[in-house]
Amino acid sequence: MHQSATDPRPRVLHLTQSVEGGVARVVADLTRAQLAVGLRVTVACPDSGLSALLRRLGADVRHWHATRAPGPSLVGEVRRLARLLDDVRPDLVHAHSAKAGLAGRIAVRGSVPTVFQPHAWSFEAVTGPTAALALTWERFGARWAHRTVCVSEAERLRGLRAGIDARWAVVPNGIDTGRFRPAAGAVRASLGTDVDPAAPLVVCVARLCRQKGQDVLLAAWPAVTRRVPGARLVLVGDGPGRERLRGPQQVLFAGAVADPVPWYQAADLVVLPSRWEGMALAPLEAMACGRAVVTTDVDGARESLPPALVPHCLVPPEDPAALADAVTALLLDPRLRASLGHRGREHVLAAHDVRHAAEAMADVYRALLGTGIAAPAAPTEYRESIHS
Template sequence: MPNRPDIRDVEVIAPNFKRRLSGVTSTIIQLVPVQNKLGQKVATLGPGLPDTLPKLRWRDLLSLWTPPPGRKARIWHARRNVEMLAGLVMRDLLRMKLKLVFTSASQRRHTGWTKCLISRMDAVIATSAKTASYLEVPCTVIMHGIDTERFSPPADKAAAKAALGLDPARKYVGCFGRIRHQKGTDLFVDAMIALLPERPDWSAIIAGRATAKHVEFEAELKEKVRDAGLDKRILFVGEHTNIHEWYRTLDLFVAPQRWEGFGLTPLEAMATGVPVVATDVGAFSELIVTGEGETGLLIPADSLSSIAQAAASLMNDTARRNAVGSQGRRHIASRFTIENEARRVAAVYRRTLEA
């Protein structure tokens, strides 16, 4: 049964006006339970969300003229243009008791329409310093966090591999996320075709879904793998809700994106104690430590040779992989927990309501 909260008890509404799973949807799914655990009284609204989350009905919006007890307004926390627009209609046209907060993860120049919407928000959050540089309004930088209990190293990596039907004796390099050109899945495949023949103890895992628009792209990659005779060693395992268990099978993670808004996968890998090779896009340069205390390697975007060279350097050095993986876990636990993200977001809510 859906989790239906009483609207009178809800102080923050997190709308999700997109049915298909996306990075924004994933953020809501992970953050809202932590916010409620910390006493923030957050409910969601819209499709594409699990029934375990507190979820309002559309008719509950009719109650937004009345604020919750002890408050002058509720927070409407938008993450997309359409959600900002809905908040503006309710606040400015219908005069509902709302304060509007917007989180931006985009790293490109905004259209005039988006700028107009953002300028009408009561508060703006940027998910990275790079994102903040594209905003023309004051904002608070709050980087995404990770559930470090869910994403954690396995007690026994060989057992973790066996539990998912993998060979416990093999080492695995992974690339997780949606399968498409923007995500660089083809670069990962080409790098593995070049590297695996000389490393018979390694295999590769590609976890994620290709949407209808990108099915042909995925099919071409699978055909390329078959032609290389590596279809038993470069595995397309599809999309999984237990993705944290797949991270626990990995000995190396590669994030080969050509473009990214933020990008959670390096955080998830590091939290699981897996060393990372990532392109310098999105927030990756703000997430990954290079040099002393390194948690991974940063490489230029859209460079097959750079991906292959960086991956090979870690595949060939077990001691370095282990050290980088351990340092990554400590880095995430100290700076990027989801509880810290939730507390910092709550501080923005508080300041906005008090303004």
């Protein structure tokens, strides 16, 4: 371990190429919690809204230019990380998601304690020969991670079934329940949309990409509006799938937003029709806001819901008819929606508060560093967020 002679506090280096969406929010929440307990935190990531936010939190932010997909640029990305490692001299490296996990483990090669957090497996995001290459890499790269941290037991089991021989830990995702909370009053009018305040409103908050399955939701939507006339759908977020997505008049593309909380609070129902996940943040955030959710039965979904919600809120992935049935049933039953929203909020408070996640990650670090790390304190109210 490389500890300063004048500052014995452990230094954690987070690596992330993802600078928006769920991975960015996890990095920001961990950084905030770790700074609060006195760790020295450095984050290497591309210049972005995330890097600006991390600087405001007090982290040491280093620019790391990296593309999202692996390719010829990987060699340069690994070299830049190697130079950065020599400069920062971290006591522990925490690499987030596929690209940083690939480049980071190659650059570090186990020379300091290394945590890899896939945030959903890379081989699920691709098909054919590319998927085979991704799986081969994950099997090989596991030797250079002292812990592979999954956000759900289902994600860990998927890795095991795929033949990844890792030293596992499971740390479920956590939500800042002070920020994600039920609205104190009406919020729909403040969003500046032409949505009728009385119209049934369905909201999907996610990056626009194949993983999140907005195309499946759009395919289901005509069946919903036939049974619930006047219902409106809002897709909140942006991404590479934007140009391929087309919706009827009842669908609003809101684009990326600075703060998704008002959209959750304004919704009658929140939907996330993902094709794969580790444990999605959006359903947890929606439940923290007291909203009923419909999500697909992918990794982490059952673990993120209280048992009472499963029959009403889970549908098979890539099944527009089942999705339409579940959405319609809840739009037509406001009392059930309210009950599910209340139970969901209680569940997130008990099982998915961000403080639980920060303390569980601190336990992982303690095991690797052999040093004391204070428990996280209750978070102060915090308003800044990462674009969806």
